[in-house]
Amino acid sequence: MYTDPRRHPVNFEVGDRVYLKVSPWKGVIRFGKRGKLAPIFIGPFKIIQRVNDQTVVLEVPTELAVINNTFNVCYLRKCMVDDETQLVPSSDLRVDLNQKLVEEAVRIVDRNVTKLREKEIHMVLVE
Known part of the structure; x- marks a missing residue:
């Protein structure tokens, strides 16, 4: 009576690519930043077996x-990307001893200086 009539179950098959939800694991393993900026999903990963x-x-x-x-x-x-070249390889993931994801900047794309009344704020766009 109160359910969504357009809801349909999602079926996963062997070979599909999926994203993995990691937000409830905050006590076990942390991926990147804390709080609002922490990633909710990581991946995509390939399904190799269906247990049930x-x-x-x-x-x-x-x-x-x-x-x-x-x-x-x-x-x-479910990962909706059909082309394999658009996927970021998970081999680039590095986890340190505290089980945190290590992220490194590739290059600085743009720099900008915002001037306020008494100070300047330097903003940098990093790839």
């Missing part, structure tokens, strides 16, 4: 070997 309708096994990189590779489908979102 609600459980799948993902192909996770060795950097994320501290977590189990079996997940419930409620933690997954």
